[in-house]
Amino acid sequence: MNESGARRPTADRTARSAPSAAPPGDGADETGGDERARVAAGVAGFRAAHGTEPAGVWAAPGRVNLIGEHTDTSGGLAMPFALPHTTLAAASARPDGMLRLHSANAPGGAVELALDALRPAAGGGWAAYPAGVAWAMREAGLPVGGADVHVTSTVPTGAGLSSSAALEVATASALNDLYGLGLTAERLARLAQRAENGFVGVPCGIMDQMASACCTTGHALYLDTRDLAHRAVPFDVAAHGLRLLVVDTRVQHELGDGAYANRHAACERGARRLGVPALRDVAYGELDAALEKLADDPVVRRRVRHVVTENRRVEEVIALLEAGETRAIGPVLTAGHASLRDDFEVSCAELDLVVETANAAGALGARMTGGGFGGSAIALVPDAAADAVAAAVTEAFAAAGFRAPRIFPATPAAGARRLPTD
Ligand code: ADP
Ligand code: MG
Numbered sequence: 001m002n003e004s005g006a007r008r009p010t011a012d013r014t015a016r017s018a019p020s021a022a023p024p025g026d027g028a029d030e031t032g033g034d035e036r037a038r039v040a041a042g043v044a045g046f047r048a049a050h051g052t053e054p055a056g057v058w059a060a061p062g063r064v065n066l067i068g069e070h071t072d073t074s075g076g077l078a079m080p081f082a083l084p085h086t087t088l089a090a091a092s093a094r095p096d097g098m099l100r101l102h103s104a105n106a107p108g109g110a111v112e113l114a115l116d117a118l119r120p121a122a123g124g125g126w127a128a129y130p131a132g133v134a135w136a137m138r139e140a141g142l143p144v145g146g147a148d149v150h151v152t153s154t155v156p157t158g159a160g161l162s163s164s165a166a167l168e169v170a171t172a173s174a175l176n177d178l179y180g181l182g183l184t185a186e187r188l189a190r191l192a193q194r195a196e197n198g199f200v201g202v203p204c205g206i207m208d209q210m211a212s213a214c215c216t217t218g219h220a221l222y223l224d225t226r227d228l229a230h231r232a233v234p235f236d237v238a239a240h241g242l243r244l245l246v247v248d249t250r251v252q253h254e255l256g257d258g259a260y261a262n263r264h265a266a267c268e269r270g271a272r273r274l275g276v277p278a279l280r281d282v283a284y285g286e287l288d289a290a291l292e293k294l295a296d297d298p299v300v301r302r303r304v305r306h307v308v309t310e311n312r313r314v315e316e317v318i319a320l321l322e323a324g325e326t327r328a329i330g331p332v333l334t335a336g337h338a339s340l341r342d343d344f345e346v347s348c349a350e351l352d353l354v355v356e357t358a359n360a361a362g363a364l365g366a367r368m369t370g371g372g373f374g375g376s377a378i379a380l381v382p383d384a385a386a387d388a389v390a391a392a393v394t395e396a397f398a399a400a401g402f403r404a405p406r407i408f409p410a411t412p413a414a415g416a417r418r419l420p421t422d
Contacts, residue, residue, distance in 0.1 A: 030408040032085035032154045035059075039088065039419050046090035046150035049102035049110055054090035054150070055178060060169035060416040061086045062155035063162045063211035064246060064378055065369045066220050066235070067329075067336055068314040070344055072205025073264050074271070074307050075226035075280035077314035080207055081235055081412035082215035083246075087153040087166035088419070089130075091174040094146035099134055101127045103151040115146060120199045129164055130171040132199030136191045137175060139198075144179045156406075159248045160370025164200075165208035168192035172213075173416045185416065186228050189213040203261065215415040222318055226280055233321050235412050240326040242364070243386045245379045247393055248406040249350040252374040260371065263303060263344060270294065270304040279304060284312040306343035310336060330364025330380050337367035337377075346372030353396055354379070354405070361385065361392035378410075 039057050046054040061082035068078030094100070102110040103126060111127040118135040121128075130149055137144040149171060155163040172188040172195075175181070183191070189209035196202045196209075206225050215221045219232035237244050271279050274290050282290050287308050294301040313332050320328045337355045341347040351368040354377040358366040362385030368377045381389045390407045397405050 030084070030410070032061075032083060032413070035419065038086075038152065038154070039421055042088045042090040042150060042152045043421060045102075045104050045152060046092075046148070049150045050092070050100060050148040052092060052148070054148070054421075055092040056174070057088055057090045057419045057421050058170050058173040058177070058416065059086040059088050059419050060166045060173060060212045061215065061413055062166050063208060063215065064244070064376070064410055065207065065211070066378070067317045067333060067367075068207075068223075068310060069336065069340055069367075069369065070263065070346065070371075071280075071307055071310050071314070072207040072225040073203075074267050075278040076307060076311045077280075078207045078223045078225060079220050079233070079314050079317060080211035080215065080223065081220040081410075082211060082415050083155070083161060083410055084413040085154040085156070085161070085166075086413075087151060087155055087163065087170045089167075089170040089174045090150045090152075091171075091178060092148045093178040094148055096146055098146045099131055100146075100148045101130050101151070102149065103127075103153075105151065105153055105157070115144075118199075120201065124200065126167075128200045129167045129195065132195030133168050133171045133192060134175060135199045136194040137172075137181070139194070140191065142179075142181055142183075144175050144181065147175060147178060149174065156248055158252050158375070159250070160368075160372075160375025161246070161248070162208040162212065162370070164196060164202070164204075165192060165212045168195050169209055169212040169416045173418065177418060185213040186210070188416070189228075203264070211415070213416050215412065217414045218412055220321070220412060222314070226278075233318055235321060235326075237326065237380070238411070241383050242326060243381050243383055243409045244411075245358070245363075245381055245386065245390060246369075246376055246408055246410045247354045247358070247379065248376045249354065249374055249397075250403050250405060251348075251350055253348055259346070259373065263346065266300050266303040267307060269297075270300045270307075273297075273300070274304075279307040280311065282308050284308060302343040302345070306339045309339055309343075313339075327364055327380075327382075333365035333367045333378070333380060334359060340368055340372060344372075348373050349400070350374065350397070350402055350405075351377050353400060353402070354393055357393050357396040358389050361389045363389050 358379035366379035
């Protein structure tokens with residue numbers, strides 16, 4: 001899902017304890033950093049960590065989801081775009097079947113793991129994400145061997161911007177090239193999701209990994225998470241005199257026991273009672289009849305209403321963008337937030353405050369993005385109102401006694417790729 005969501009429960013990301021990564025994006029600007037300088041730093045970091053030159057450097061971005069939240073575990077529709085913020089993996093193959101993993105954003109030095117000994121285990125720390133990718137590839141029978149990897153990133157961690165998928169997809173891209181596997185971007189995304197589900201132990205959907213692997217500059221990615229059909233939809237906010245602001249609330253609330261697992265169990269229960277394989281199969285036109293059948297279970301009824309109306313909102317947004325009516329998507333975004341808040345119940349006071357304040361200060365629409373319970377929100381704002389909206393949100397947070405949010409404009413950037421090192 002946008003269960004990027006299913007991240008570890010933490011009351012405040014700054015309080016994250018080792019072995020989780022420190023938020024690498026804290027100092028990042030809206031561009032995600034100068035790419036050439038970052039490649040040079042990645043190569044130098046590799047040299048310091050492993051004592052040799054890397055064979056190459058691979059990049060994979062974080063993402064923002066424009067619309068289509070908590071739909072991917074029901075086989076539904078989503079519409080993410082890539083951020084300019086990326087995770088870089090400088091890497092070389094090793095002949096001895098060992099993985100030696102180092103991250104500039106994680107304390108504790110290099111982690112060494114033998115490929116043959118990789119077993120899914122809880123509590124594997126940050127290295128479980130890249131190790132899980134190698135594990136998933138081997139499980140799939142792919143001829144992948146050892147590697148030295150050095151990771152640097154400007155994707156904020158645990159902010160709902162999908163640093164986990166960026167780390168997985170950067171690693172998958174590196175191993176794909178180092179071992180000549182010839183895998184497509186879709187296959188890399190599936191393997192990355194398998195790593196997170198089966199090795200790290202996070203029951204996420206496929207959206208984050210597909211976004212990181214398949215997005216293109218200047219476009220959002222219309223994604224059917226059932227069959228991975230996807231197409232690039234032009235999303236050039238600047239051409240319409242608009243800006244898309246990302247507001248990282250910098251909080252991650254403690255989730256009750258298995259809040260996400262519980263949401264998805266409710267979706268599955270709804271699908272079973274409606275006699276469909278997944279909620280994706282409930283057409284918007286059938287919603288009233290479906291809700292009537294679920295009258296005795298108000299919770300499942302709300303969860304079903306969110307998923308079915310959210311799939312519809314993705315279709316509305318695509319139609320508007322393709323008609324060049326970018327401004328008109330604003331109210332659809334805000335309606336999506338209300339549905340996540342009231343029906344799926346994954347919002348929180350900070351996210352609601354961003355949406356209310358941004359809309360009152362001149363945004364065309366706003367919503368939480370990612371799994372919820374903290375993380376980030378987005379606001380679509382006319383250029384002329386951007387500063388006022390950012391100031392109003394910052395002031396509202398101060399007045400509410402919340403930690404200062406981090407706000408930056410996002411422009412759709414490229415998906416995973418190998419970067420030149422000279
Ligand atoms: P999100 O994907 O929304 O950022 P997650 O909880 O899914 O949040 O993933 C965050 C985790 O991914 C971190 O706690 C850390 O274990 C790992 N991670 C992400 N980026 C890095 C990095 N650059 N270096 C080390 N670990 C990282
Ligand atoms: Mg994640």
